[in-house]
Amino acid sequence: MDDLLQEFLTETVESLDVVDVELVKFEQDPNNEEILANIFRLVHTIKGTCGFLGLPRLGSLAHAAETLMGKYRDGSPVTGDGVSLILETIDRLKEILEVLEEQQTEPDGTDDDLIALLDQMSLGDEAAATEPQSVAPDAEAAVAADIASGDMAEVDEPILDIVERELKPGEVSLDDLERAFHEAPGPDDFTAPEPETDIVTANDLQEPVEAATEPQAAPVAPEPAEKKSADKPVAEKRAVADRRQKERRTEAASKGSVKNQTIRVNVETLEQLMTMVSELVLTRNQLLEMVRKHDDSEFKGPLQRLSNVTAELQEGVMKTRMQPIGNAWQKLPRIVRDLSLSLDKKIDLEMIGAETELDRQVLELIKDPLTHMVRNSADHGLEANSDRVMLGKPEIGKITLSAYHEGGQIIIKIVDDGRGIDAEKLKSKILERGLASEDELDRMSEGQLQKFIFHPGFSMAKEVTAVSGRGVGMDVVRTNIELIGGTVDMTSSVGKGTSFTIKIPLTLAIVSALIIEVSGQRFAIPQLSVIELVRTHGEAGHTIEMINDTPVLRLRNKLLPLIYLNKQLSLKRSEEEVERAAGKEFVIVTQVGSQTFGVVVDSVFHTEEIVVKPMSNMLREITMFSGNTILGDGSVIMIIDPNGIAQNVAADAGAQAAVAGQEADSSGIDQPDPTTLLVFTAGSEQLKAVPLSLVTRLEEVDVTKIERSNGRDLVQYRGKLMPLVCLDGYDPENMAGKTTQPILVFTDDDRSMGLVVDEIVDIVEDRLVVEIQSEVPGILGSAVVRESATELIDVAHYLPMAFDDWLVRHDRKDGVNLQKNLNLLLVDDSAFFRNMLAPLLGSAGYHVTLAASGTEALALKERGIVFDLIVSDIEMPGMSGIEFAEKLKFDPDWGETPIIALSSHAEPEIIEQSREAGFHEYIGKFDREGLVETLREVRVGMEEAS
Amino acid sequence: MSEPQARNQNNGPMEEFVTVIIAGQLFGLPISRVQDVFMLKDMTEVPLAIPEIAGVLNLRGRIVTAIDMRERLGLPPRAEGETAMSVGIEMDRESFGLVIDRIGDVLHLPVNEFDENPVNLDPRWRKVTQAIFMLDNQLLVLLDVDRVLELGDREVAA
CATH class of the missing domain: 1.20.120.160 (HPT domain)
Incomplete structure (x- = not known):
C-alpha cells in the first residue's frame, strides 16, 4: 500500500x-x-x-x-x-x-x-x-x-x-x-x-x-x-x-x-527491539555470572556500566510497549451515549484511572471484553430512569469504570448501581437452560450461582434487545480474559448493583525473579508476587508449626498457611536434604490476589532479571509453571506461577471441603466410614493395625510374670490366666530381652486373649480401604493408613489360637440354652467387617452365611435359602440396607425373618428410616456386645413365640 | 498414513533418512526434518511433566524440549552410563530433541519399496511409524516425526 x-x-x-x-x-x-x-x-x-x-x-x-x-x-x-x-x-x-x-x-x-x-x-x-x-x-x-x-x-x-x-x-x-x-x-x-x-x-x-x-x-x-x-x-x-x-x-x-x-514506530520494530533487549539482558547476565567467579577481574568496572545501561535500555523499551488503558476506553463514551438514546435511559459513565498503563498487547485483547461489559451494564444492569426514581435511587444510572495497578496486576472494575442480579431469577434461568438441577442449585452458594453468568449461551436479559440479551457474551468475555492469563469475577447485590472485577497480569517479557532451590532443582519465582522472605529458625521464633498435618507459620501475630513447594511439584527430597533443610527452610511469603501464603523452599539464591520464554505446548497444561528461562550460567529453569500454586492450594482446600460436605451429608454411601485403628508393630518394621473397637485394653505385662505352660505363654490377668498369642512369624524369644511386654487384650465374654506386640505406634481415624486382599492367613489385607502401607490383622485368625473352642462354644452363661444352630445371613459390603463379625457371630452360636451386597443376598433368596435372622449393613454401595429391607418387607419367603440393621450412624432420622424400612433393631457397627445381645433377645423372642 | 501410499504410486523417487538406534532397534527419521544432532548436556527435568518429556535444555540460546524416545516407544529405560544423544527437530516454531541412543548413517531409500506397518505391530509403535523398510540385515522403522511429537495436549487434539 x-x-x-x-x-x-x-x-x-x-x-x-x-x-x-x-x-x-x-x-x-x-x-x-x-x-x-x-x-x-x-x-x-x-x-x-x-x-x-x-x-x-x-x-x-x-x-x-x-x-x-x-x-x-x-x-x-x-x-x-x-x-x-x-x-x-x-x-x-x-x-x-x-x-x-x-x-x-x-x-x-x-x-x-x-x-x-x-x-x-x-x-x-x-x-x-x-x-x-x-x-x-x-x-x-x-x-x-x-x-x-x-x-x-x-x-x-x-x-x-x-x-x-x-x-x-x-x-x-x-x-x-x-x-x-x-x-x-x-x-x-x-x-x-x-x-x-x-x-x-x-x-x-x-x-x-x-x-x-x-x-x-x-x-x-x-x-x-x-x-x-x-x-x-x-x-x-x-x-x-x-x-x-x-x-x-x-x-x-x-x-x-x-x-x-512523538513519532510513529511500527509495532513490529518495537517487538523486535524488545526481543533484542531480552537477548542483551541474557548475555549481560551470563557475563555477570562469569565475572562473579573472578574476584579481581578488570572487566568488573565496564561490566557494571554495561549492566546499568542495559537495565535502563530495558526499561526504556518496556515503556514503549506501555499504553494508558484509556486508549481501550476511548470508544466507550460514544457507545454509552448511543445506548442511552436507544434505550431511553440517562446514563452517567465515569472513568477513573484512564492513565493506568499496561502492555499494548494486553490492551488490544481486553478492548472488546470491556466494551461488551459496559454495554451489558448499561442495557440490563441499569433500570429505566423512571424505575430508579420509584426505587428512590438517583434518576441517572451510573456506570463506573476504574483501573489501577495492584501487585503486578492491573485491576479493572466495572461497577453499576443498577438492579443487581436476582438469585431467584438466576436460578429459574439456570433451570430453564438445564444447566443444573434444582437440587444442585439449592446447594450452591450465591457466588457459585453467579458464576453461571459466565456460562456459554447464558443470558439474564428478559428479552433480546439490539444491544444484548442474546447470550453471546459473558462466556466470550471470560474466555478472552483468561486467554491473557487474567480472571474475571462478579459480585452483585439485588437492588444495589453489579460489580465486575477483571484482573490482568502484567505479562511482560522480562521480569525480575527470585532463584530458589527445592529438592536440588532450581526454579524462578517472579519477584512481583513475593512479599518477603522468612528464614525459619527455632531461636528467632519463626518455626513451622502443624495443625493437624497442615503446616503454618506465625508471622507477626498472623497465621500464614504454608505450602511445601517440593510436594506441589511432586519432588522427593533425599534424607540428606531433609536433614540439611530441617528448621532452616526459607519461606517465601507470596501474595496472589487477596490470598497470602508461604511457599517453603530449601534455599534462596539471588534475584535475576529473567527473560520469560514461553513453554513448549507439551508443558502448557502444567499450571504450576508460567514459562521457562535461561539463566546466566546457561541452564534452563522453570518459572513458578504463583497463581498456579494458589489454585492448587485452593483446589486442595476445595476438595477437603467437599469431603467434609459429604460427611455432613451422611449420604456418603460410596465412602467407607472412618474407622479408628490401632497401629502397632510386631516382629518387623511393617505397620500393622486392628480396629480399636475390637481391642478391650492395652496392657504392659511384666515379662517375668509370663509363664509357659503346655507350650503356651500365659499371663495372670485380672485373676485369670490369659493366653498370649504371637502374630504369625513373630519370634516369642523377642520377649525375653525386655522387662515389660506390651500386649493388646481382646476379650469376648469372659475370655481374654493377649496379642503380643512390640510397640503401639498410633491411634488413627481413617477411612479404611483394603487395597490388597491378603492370601496369608492372619492378615486381612493391606491398606493405606495415614499414607503408610499397613497390614490389617485378622483377629479372628488368632482367637482360636488362644482357645481352641473360642468359636465353637455353644454354652452361654445365660439361661437360654440355644441348642439349635440358627442360620444367620450377614450382609455387609466391607470384607473387613464380614471377616470380623463372622467369627463373632459364629462363636455366639450362629451358622453364618455372608453376602457382600443386597443383590447378593437377594440371589440367595432366589435360590430358596431361608434364614432365621438377617443382619445387614445400612450403608452399602448400590443397593443400600434400607432398600434391601424394603424389598424384603412383604416378601413371602423372607418377610417374616427378623432383620437387624448395622450402621455406624446413630442419627435418629436414620434409625427412624431403618425402622420404617422394616428393620427390627438398629445396632452400632462396633457394638459387638450389643449385637450379640440383640440377637439373643430376638432369638429368645422367636423361641418364645414358637 | 496416506503419504507413503501416495509415494508408492510415484515410481522411482528416493528419500533420505537419518538412522538412529534406540534400544538396539534401527529407526529412520526423514532428513528434511532433522535440524541437528547434539549431546545432552545440563538438561533440566520438568516436574509434573508427562514421562515422555525428559527435560528442557539450552541449545545455543533456544530452549529445547527433550523427548525420551525410549519412554515414547515403551522401551526399557537406558541403563546407567549408556550414552544418549539428541536429534533436533522443529515443529510449529518449537524446538524438540528426540533422545536416542546412537546416531547411524544417512540412507537413500527408494520410496516404492516402503512396506506398510505389520498389523500386529504394537499400537504405540504403529501410531508413530510411517513405514517399514527392509534392509539386507535388519528392518528399519521409519518414524513419522509429527506423530512422535503428538504428546500431551496435542494428543488430545489429534
Missing part, C-alpha cells in the same frame, strides 16, 4: 476516534470552546488531507460536517440531533476508510443523504422546518429530517434535554471560515486554548426562545453580560474570531509544540 495512504489511514482513524469522544463531551458541554475547536481542527485536517490524496467522497462528507461544526463554533445552538448527525457522519467516514484500507480506493456510493442533512442543518432549522422533504433525497434523510423538524416544533417548549437555541442561517460565509482556519496554526503545532467562556455567545437568539432557555443557560455561562451581545453585527463577531485566533497563536507558542515530539 501507498505509504502516504497508509499514514493517512492510521492518522485519520485515530482522529475520528478522538472526535467521537470529544463530540459526546461537547454535547454535554456545548459551551466548551476548547472541545469544539479540537473537533473542528481534526475534521478539518481530515478534509484537507482527503483533498490532497484525491478522495472525493471522504472529502465532501468531512466538508459538510465541518460546515455544520463551523456553525456551532460560531455560536449556533448545539442540538442533540446535530451531534447525532455528525456522529453518523463519522461512522460513515469510518466505513469508507475501512473499504479504503482493503481496496485502496474509495467505495462506490453516494453520501448525498448525509450531506444534504448536514447542509440543511447548517442552513438552519428554519429552512428544515419549512421544506424538509424537498431537500432530503432518500428515506433515511427523510426520517432524519422528520426528527429535525420535530425538534423544531419543540423549540418553543422549555423542557428540553439539551440546551437548545434557535439558530439562524449562517451569517459568516463558509469562505470566511475557511480562510480563518487556514490562517490559524496548522494541526501539528496547534494547542487548544484554555476554555474561553466569553466566546460562546448566545448570538442572535430570538427573544421568546432566549427567555425560555435562559434559566438553563445562565448557570453555564459565567459571564451573562456577554449575552447582551446577542444582536451584535457580523463585523464585530468577526473581530471576536480574530481575537480568538490571536490568542490561540500565542498560546501555541508559549506551550511549545509537545505533540511534535
Whole structure:
C-alpha cells in the first residue's frame, strides 16, 4: 500500500476516534470552546488531507460536517440531533476508510443523504422546518429530517434535554471560515486554548426562545453580560474570531509544540527491539555470572556500566510497549451515549484511572471484553430512569469504570448501581437452560450461582434487545480474559448493583525473579508476587508449626498457611536434604490476589532479571509453571506461577471441603466410614493395625510374670490366666530381652486373649480401604493408613489360637440354652467387617452365611435359602440396607425373618428410616456386645413365640 | 498414513533418512526434518511433566524440549552410563530433541519399496511409524516425526 495512504489511514482513524469522544463531551458541554475547536481542527485536517490524496467522497462528507461544526463554533445552538448527525457522519467516514484500507480506493456510493442533512442543518432549522422533504433525497434523510423538524416544533417548549437555541442561517460565509482556519496554526503545532467562556455567545437568539432557555443557560455561562451581545453585527463577531485566533497563536507558542515530539514506530520494530533487549539482558547476565567467579577481574568496572545501561535500555523499551488503558476506553463514551438514546435511559459513565498503563498487547485483547461489559451494564444492569426514581435511587444510572495497578496486576472494575442480579431469577434461568438441577442449585452458594453468568449461551436479559440479551457474551468475555492469563469475577447485590472485577497480569517479557532451590532443582519465582522472605529458625521464633498435618507459620501475630513447594511439584527430597533443610527452610511469603501464603523452599539464591520464554505446548497444561528461562550460567529453569500454586492450594482446600460436605451429608454411601485403628508393630518394621473397637485394653505385662505352660505363654490377668498369642512369624524369644511386654487384650465374654506386640505406634481415624486382599492367613489385607502401607490383622485368625473352642462354644452363661444352630445371613459390603463379625457371630452360636451386597443376598433368596435372622449393613454401595429391607418387607419367603440393621450412624432420622424400612433393631457397627445381645433377645423372642 | 501410499504410486523417487538406534532397534527419521544432532548436556527435568518429556535444555540460546524416545516407544529405560544423544527437530516454531541412543548413517531409500506397518505391530509403535523398510540385515522403522511429537495436549487434539 501507498505509504502516504497508509499514514493517512492510521492518522485519520485515530482522529475520528478522538472526535467521537470529544463530540459526546461537547454535547454535554456545548459551551466548551476548547472541545469544539479540537473537533473542528481534526475534521478539518481530515478534509484537507482527503483533498490532497484525491478522495472525493471522504472529502465532501468531512466538508459538510465541518460546515455544520463551523456553525456551532460560531455560536449556533448545539442540538442533540446535530451531534447525532455528525456522529453518523463519522461512522460513515469510518466505513469508507475501512473499504479504503482493503481496496485502496474509495467505495462506490453516494453520501448525498448525509450531506444534504448536514447542509440543511447548517442552513438552519428554519429552512428544515419549512421544506424538509424537498431537500432530503432518500428515506433515511427523510426520517432524519422528520426528527429535525420535530425538534423544531419543540423549540418553543422549555423542557428540553439539551440546551437548545434557535439558530439562524449562517451569517459568516463558509469562505470566511475557511480562510480563518487556514490562517490559524496548522494541526501539528496547534494547542487548544484554555476554555474561553466569553466566546460562546448566545448570538442572535430570538427573544421568546432566549427567555425560555435562559434559566438553563445562565448557570453555564459565567459571564451573562456577554449575552447582551446577542444582536451584535457580523463585523464585530468577526473581530471576536480574530481575537480568538490571536490568542490561540500565542498560546501555541508559549506551550511549545509537545505533540511534535512523538513519532510513529511500527509495532513490529518495537517487538523486535524488545526481543533484542531480552537477548542483551541474557548475555549481560551470563557475563555477570562469569565475572562473579573472578574476584579481581578488570572487566568488573565496564561490566557494571554495561549492566546499568542495559537495565535502563530495558526499561526504556518496556515503556514503549506501555499504553494508558484509556486508549481501550476511548470508544466507550460514544457507545454509552448511543445506548442511552436507544434505550431511553440517562446514563452517567465515569472513568477513573484512564492513565493506568499496561502492555499494548494486553490492551488490544481486553478492548472488546470491556466494551461488551459496559454495554451489558448499561442495557440490563441499569433500570429505566423512571424505575430508579420509584426505587428512590438517583434518576441517572451510573456506570463506573476504574483501573489501577495492584501487585503486578492491573485491576479493572466495572461497577453499576443498577438492579443487581436476582438469585431467584438466576436460578429459574439456570433451570430453564438445564444447566443444573434444582437440587444442585439449592446447594450452591450465591457466588457459585453467579458464576453461571459466565456460562456459554447464558443470558439474564428478559428479552433480546439490539444491544444484548442474546447470550453471546459473558462466556466470550471470560474466555478472552483468561486467554491473557487474567480472571474475571462478579459480585452483585439485588437492588444495589453489579460489580465486575477483571484482573490482568502484567505479562511482560522480562521480569525480575527470585532463584530458589527445592529438592536440588532450581526454579524462578517472579519477584512481583513475593512479599518477603522468612528464614525459619527455632531461636528467632519463626518455626513451622502443624495443625493437624497442615503446616503454618506465625508471622507477626498472623497465621500464614504454608505450602511445601517440593510436594506441589511432586519432588522427593533425599534424607540428606531433609536433614540439611530441617528448621532452616526459607519461606517465601507470596501474595496472589487477596490470598497470602508461604511457599517453603530449601534455599534462596539471588534475584535475576529473567527473560520469560514461553513453554513448549507439551508443558502448557502444567499450571504450576508460567514459562521457562535461561539463566546466566546457561541452564534452563522453570518459572513458578504463583497463581498456579494458589489454585492448587485452593483446589486442595476445595476438595477437603467437599469431603467434609459429604460427611455432613451422611449420604456418603460410596465412602467407607472412618474407622479408628490401632497401629502397632510386631516382629518387623511393617505397620500393622486392628480396629480399636475390637481391642478391650492395652496392657504392659511384666515379662517375668509370663509363664509357659503346655507350650503356651500365659499371663495372670485380672485373676485369670490369659493366653498370649504371637502374630504369625513373630519370634516369642523377642520377649525375653525386655522387662515389660506390651500386649493388646481382646476379650469376648469372659475370655481374654493377649496379642503380643512390640510397640503401639498410633491411634488413627481413617477411612479404611483394603487395597490388597491378603492370601496369608492372619492378615486381612493391606491398606493405606495415614499414607503408610499397613497390614490389617485378622483377629479372628488368632482367637482360636488362644482357645481352641473360642468359636465353637455353644454354652452361654445365660439361661437360654440355644441348642439349635440358627442360620444367620450377614450382609455387609466391607470384607473387613464380614471377616470380623463372622467369627463373632459364629462363636455366639450362629451358622453364618455372608453376602457382600443386597443383590447378593437377594440371589440367595432366589435360590430358596431361608434364614432365621438377617443382619445387614445400612450403608452399602448400590443397593443400600434400607432398600434391601424394603424389598424384603412383604416378601413371602423372607418377610417374616427378623432383620437387624448395622450402621455406624446413630442419627435418629436414620434409625427412624431403618425402622420404617422394616428393620427390627438398629445396632452400632462396633457394638459387638450389643449385637450379640440383640440377637439373643430376638432369638429368645422367636423361641418364645414358637 | 496416506503419504507413503501416495509415494508408492510415484515410481522411482528416493528419500533420505537419518538412522538412529534406540534400544538396539534401527529407526529412520526423514532428513528434511532433522535440524541437528547434539549431546545432552545440563538438561533440566520438568516436574509434573508427562514421562515422555525428559527435560528442557539450552541449545545455543533456544530452549529445547527433550523427548525420551525410549519412554515414547515403551522401551526399557537406558541403563546407567549408556550414552544418549539428541536429534533436533522443529515443529510449529518449537524446538524438540528426540533422545536416542546412537546416531547411524544417512540412507537413500527408494520410496516404492516402503512396506506398510505389520498389523500386529504394537499400537504405540504403529501410531508413530510411517513405514517399514527392509534392509539386507535388519528392518528399519521409519518414524513419522509429527506423530512422535503428538504428546500431551496435542494428543488430545489429534
